[in-house]
Amino acid sequence: MSIQSAIAELSLVLGDRLSSAKPDLELHGQSETHFTTMPPDAVAYPENTDEVSKIVRICAAQDCPVIGWGAGTSLEGHTSAVRGGVCVDFSRMNKVLVVNAEDMDVVVQPGITREDLNTDLRATGLFFPVDPGANASIGGMAATRASGTTAVRYGTMRDNVRALEVVLADGRIIRTGSRARKSSAGYDLTSLFVGSEGTLGLITELTLKLQGQPEAVASAICAFDAIEDAVNTVITTIQMGIPMARIEFVDSATATAFNIYAGANMPEVPHLLVEFHGSDTSASEDARRFGEIVDDMGGKGFEWSTKAEDRRALWAMRHNAYYACLALRRGATALVTDICVPISRLAEAVEETRADITNSSIPGPILGHVGDGNFHAILLVEPGNTKELEVAKDLSHRMAERALRLGGTITGEHGVGMGKLDYMQAEHGDGWAVMGDIKRSLDPKNIMNPGKVLKLN
Ligand SMILES: Cc1cc2nc3c(=O)[nH]c(=O)nc-3n(C[C@H](O)[C@H](O)[C@H](O)COP(=O)(O)OP(=O)(O)OC[C@H]3O[C@@H](n4cnc5c(N)ncnc54)[C@H](O)[C@@H]3O)c2cc1C
Numbered sequence: 312m313s314i315q316s317a318i319a320e321l322s323l324v325l326g327d328r329l330s331s332a333k334p335d336l337e338l339h340g341q342s343e344t345h346f347t348t349m350p351p352d353a354v355a356y357p358e359n360t361d362e363v364s365k366i367v368r369i370c371a372a373q374d375c376p377v378i379g380w381g382a383g384t385s386l387e388g389h390t391s392a393v394r395g396g397v398c399v400d401f402s403r404m405n406k407v408l409v410v411n412a413e414d415m416d417v418v419v420q421p422g423i424t425r426e427d428l429n430t431d432l433r434a435t436g437l438f439f440p441v442d443p444g445a446n447a448s449i450g451g452m453a454a455t456r457a458s459g460t461t462a463v464r465y466g467t468m469r470d471n472v473r474a475l476e477v478v479l480a481d482g483r484i485i486r487t488g489s490r491a492r493k494s495s496a497g498y499d500l501t502s503l504f505v506g507s508e509g510t511l512g513l514i515t516e517l518t519l520k521l522q523g524q525p526e527a528v529a530s531a532i533c534a535f536d537a538i539e540d541a542v543n544t545v546i547t548t549i550q551m552g553i554p555m556a557r558i559e560f561v562d563s564a565t566a567t568a569f570n571i572y573a574g575a576n577m578p579e580v581p582h583l584l585v586e587f588h589g590s591d592t593s594a595s596e597d598a599r600r601f602g603e604i605v606d607d608m609g610g611k612g613f614e615w616s617t618k619a620e621d622r623r624a625l626w627a628m629r630h631n632a633y634y635a636c637l638a639l640r641r642g643a644t645a646l647v648t649d650i651c652v653p654i655s656r657l658a659e660a661v662e663e664t665r666a667d668i669t670n671s672s673i674p675g676p677i678l679g680h681v682g683d684g685n686f687h688a689i690l691l692v693e694p695g696n697t698k699e700l701e702v703a704k705d706l707s708h709r710m711a712e713r714a715l716r717l718g719g720t721i722t723g724e725h726g727v728g729m730g731k732l733d734y735m736q737a738e739h740g741d742g743w744a745v746m747g748d749i750k751r752s753l754d755p756k757n758i759m760n761p762g763k764v765l766k767l768n
Contacts, residue, residue: 317373328356351392360515368482379509381451387728393762421450437521440465455726456506463682476516480754509760525588529598531615542658557586564676572635646703650714651685651723685723
């Protein structure tokens, strides 16, 4: 039994859709991560579920690791081939299969990106709301239980996936869930696979919940002298039940990055970027009420607009925040980390983190989806500088400890991959051992994305 025997068999099934070309292997051994490249031994490009099943059966018989690949935008070393093996790249399984407009759902293959899906849906008046900023694949988003700027209104992938087709570690093809809006029929296997990071099976089809495109959208931006004022504005807005579609915090370092990278003209202080969805009247009314809270909290420069071009410019700037922050330090690479805390502890969590980074030897802008209590630090290090990488890891470590101390989680949306493995015991206690039991039962040979989520021998 060997990886090479699996590859020889797979090439008979896939022909030139199995690649061992060095650039392909290198590309699939990294993703947006600070971990060193760990390439697979081959990359498979299946075109349908039966092929995925054949790939997994062959790999299972040869004890060959199988790593799913969507768009490679994950941040915690999720796709690193720690034991080599075969990377299954879903880019050729990227179709919209059925749009059920009357039921507001859509069936898709996993390789479609969220931007392509929304382009396809445009004429239907519907859209898929989960938006991690990066143009990730829907399969990868389900596998990481992704969320992003709109989760405060529409929820995360957990809330927006109705059903799945999954290829298990022995090659069996199963279906979880249905197109019904709810069900009490047994264990919730859909939720088990959403967020399993490819460690329990490969997702080959997804049924997603859709939303109607809002009649009106208002977006706004405002500045604050202190982080605490910005965060308290968020908390009050939520407590008053003003329905926000997005509410994003950026700190003063990120505002500087926007000025340099995107030519913005922002005061270099903390800001909130917000969006409201509704009718013409309700979106304007929500923006007006939010403006009153901003005034009460001492916010400045509150401006709102219903113009599509203003909105596009605002969110393009936000979506490019990662690259803007990277550009703050020439040639830098980043350790990106996220935590999520109960909203009442958010100000504390952000301020402690800000102080910790300021007292360190490296820059690290902070930004996040604060409506959910979730924020990120983009810790900028010189490539190859191991001392700085250690500083970044220490900061990230203290963020994880802070999240747990404040009743939160070590990752709100990026996932565990390899980067957050060391905190799983602290967050879940015996629950982590139960995750290990589930994994052993579904994947006894530990071939599905080994080395992620769990530490198994
Ligand atoms: C600039 C930037 C901003 C980001 N912002 C956010 C954000 O706001 N919110 C957020 O949640 N994330 C964010 N991310 C992280 C990233 O976009 C998400 O983790 C995303 O869900 C990964 O999707 P992907 O298609 O790139 O998956 P990949 O990176 O290709 O894979 C991720 C994981 O899913 C597994 N996988 C992929 N496809 C399948 C499949 N079909 N079946 C089973 N397993 C599979 C892989 O094995 C791996 O474990 C950001 C990343 C970047 C670079």
